[in-house]
Amino acid sequence: MKLLKQRSILKTLFIPYTILFIIIFNFLMFYFVMNESTKIKTNALTTLNSNIKNINNNLDVEINSLDTLSQNIIYSNLIKDHFIKYINYNSESLSNLSEHQKIDNIQNTKILYDLLVTMMGPNHPIDQIYLYDLHNLELGVGLDNSSSYISVNNKAWYDDVLSSKGDKVIYFNKDDRLGRYSPYEEGQYFLSLYRVYYNTLNVPQGIIEVKKSFKNIFTIIKDFNDAYGSNVYIYYKNGQPIYPINQSSSTTNYYNLISTNVDKNISNNLFKYKNEYVLFDTSSYSDFTIVATIDNSKLMSPIYEYIRTNIVLSLLITFATATLSYFIAKIITTPLNKIYNQVKGFQITDDASTNFKEIDTHITELNTLFKAFLKMQQKAKKAMTNELILQNREMQSKMLALQSQMNPHFLYNALSTIQAMADEQMNEEIIIMCQSISRILRYISSDSEQLVSLTDEIAHTIDYLQCMQIRYDNDLTYTLNIPDEMQNIKIPKLCLQLIVENAVKFTTKTELPWHIDITGYVTDTHWEMQIKDSGSGFAEDNLKQLQEKIDSINANGVLPNLELNGMGLMNIYIRFKILYNGKQIFRLINNTPNGATVIMGGIKL
CATH class of the missing domain: 3.30.565.10 (Histidine kinase-like ATPase, C-terminal domain)
Incomplete structure (x- = not known):
């Protein structure tokens, strides 16, 4: 009989409610896991996008510092006058100059050096300034303080700079002459900004080159450390790879991928290529494109780990809940029967038919228990109502007497x-x-x-x-x-x-x-x-x-x-x-x- 009673309680309470709880819990857990997984992925891509924008902004700052200095030099009439004078003295052999001219040339060159050093400022936001005439003269201030004769028109950048008509031209290359001042490989690569400067008649007089080491950008990229093992690439507007240095021919050119997919599969500067997510950001100011790639398996790795953890947690909670529900149902059985027997045996009347009788082992005792409680409640409520009515009348009588x-x-x-x-x-x-x-x-x-x-x-x-x-x-x-x-x-x-x-x-x-x-x-x-x-x-x-x-x-x-x-x-x-x-x-x-x-x-x- 006791076994049947336990089995009946378990079927009515334990099994249905436990199954219902498991279904609801697992549904909520599934929804929570999927929602959080989406958040993890979105946050990872958002963080990656923010980082490449940060790199691009730093590049813009570097280019802006070069551009600002180049324009300051161009608009300095004092520098123009001294450089024209420098060209006039040094365009031919110095041996043809008189002693007075030689002394004047030395003084003029010193003044020109001082003016360019002043332009660079005490904090040296740039590393090198070169002034060229349009033929064979070069004057350098910064890491390389020199004056030399070179073939300017044989430089790789010469034609691009002249055709720019005064606009900035940016180059990135390795400079062995300046790189010898840095013990690190990163310090041997420089950003160069070129501009043609004109005289008052708008005739080209020379070329200004302002250079800065790329090591700051390298440092920012190296410090860019995320949990997903992403890779960073930098390209110039013509697709020239800037970073990583010395890319092999087998390295994927993501700039070309962006150009070919710009109207097709790209959404919010994000697209998928093979098993990678590719994010990019192009600066409208400097024309640099920063690309970050992340392998899908690495991106999903923390999500998979998160799902595995929650599955194990879900199983443990489900098992604990089922076990707890079983013991609670078992514990509740005995008190319920005791309460049922006491309530059923408690009657106000002396009617023998209401005395306690032996009952079967079905769950119907819960209905009987409820009816017994309902009867007691009705009787207690009626008694309490009568008592309150009497007290209210007594209070009203006393209040009237007081008044x-x-x-x-x-x-x-x-x-x-x-x-x-x-x-x-x-x-x-x-x-x-x-x-x-x-x-x-x-x-x-x-x-x-x-x-x-x-x-x-x-x-x-x-x-x-x-x-x-x-x-x-x-x-x-x-x-x-x-x-x-x-x-x-x-x-x-x-x-x-x-x-x-x-x-x-x-x-x-x-x-x-x-x-x-x-x-x-x-x-x-x-x-x-x-x-x-x-x-x-x-x-x-x-x-x-x-x-x-x-x-x-x-x-x-x-x-x-x-x-x-x-x-x-x-x-x-x-x-x-x-x-x-x-x-x-x-x-x-x-x-x-x-x-x-x-x-x-x-x-x-």
Whole structure:
């Protein structure tokens, strides 16, 4: 029987929910893995693309520094004048010069060197400047400070530079003459920028060559280290391979691939060639094209590793979940039967048919358990409803009884005051006082509502204060400041007037002036009223006792019965606590140097 019970629970709970969990979990895991795999691939290609753009930007910076310097030299009339003078002196044999001309030539050459060194600047953003005439003169400043005769028109770049009509021409080559100053192979390769400069008649006068070592770019490429083993290639606009150096003929020319596929299979500077992803970026300024290639197997390697890890994790979680579900189902079986037996055996009536009976081993006990709980809930709810109705009626009776009471001393004193005013023929004051007392009695005797608007309570309080002013011959003053948005707030009936009455009682036992201040405050969440007087304040013992009673109520949650013999401050506190369900505001404070303040309020209902 026990085995059948376990098997039934497993079939109903363990097997379906475990299978459902496995399906949902594996579906989510599959979605997560595929999504993350796509992200890994996208991030890898994005990072690679960002790196080649960074290399191209550095190349642009290098070319820009060369270009800027070349233009500074071209637009320097001082350099032009001294170089023309240098050409004139050195175009023929120096032996034909006079001693004065020789000295002048030396001085002119020195000035020209100094001007070019100044152009290079203290930080040497470039490595070499060469000035050529259009025939056979060369003047160098930088790594190679020399003056020599060469055949300029036999240079590989000569025709391209002359046909450029003053635009920049860029070459990249190995320079053995300057390379001897560097111990590294990378330092033997240079970027060269050429420009033709003209005289004022727009006639070509010579050629400027500005050179810079390529070692900075080599360093950037070598530092470009990613986790996928990508390769970097640099090409100039005509497809000339720049990097890597000394590429073999078998090396794929990716520049040609880009040119042939530019309108076909390229998307966002990315295409696939054989088993490689190829990314490229071409500078519109320098015409260099940076290419990065990454083998697909290397790109997918971390993705495959990620998938394998998640598959193993998924299997482990699935096994752990199935095992845990099995033991939970097994553990739940015994408590369920115990709860079922206890609930079924628990009945309010003494009907013998409801006594515990032997049951079979099917899952139907869960339905019976639910029905038993439902019966208990219905009975408990009905009993609780009746109890609440009785408590509510009791509370309403006490509240009505409290509202119906009035301090007899007020009536005695009012009648005495009216009698005294009659003796003094104060007819107008008698009329005002009688009208006020009439409204007060009408307000007190009305038992239609336990809660009243603040407007009604304030009107009742003002009637009371007018009676007190007449009684004390206007020695008692009061101020009232209530925001308009507080007028419709509901409060327990007679609370405000009784606090004011208590304030008047203690204030008039002191020396003049006698003043009562009633001020209201309201926020988005709560409201409060402050009743201040100029009396002697609360006695410390009384204030302490009141606070202890309030703290006791807040601590244990038990409300004492409302006192019918007088509506003191504790009665008002209890009424506010019932109304605002513990979210009331009620504080008693002694003012400095004299007087007391009662603060009451609550949340906005």
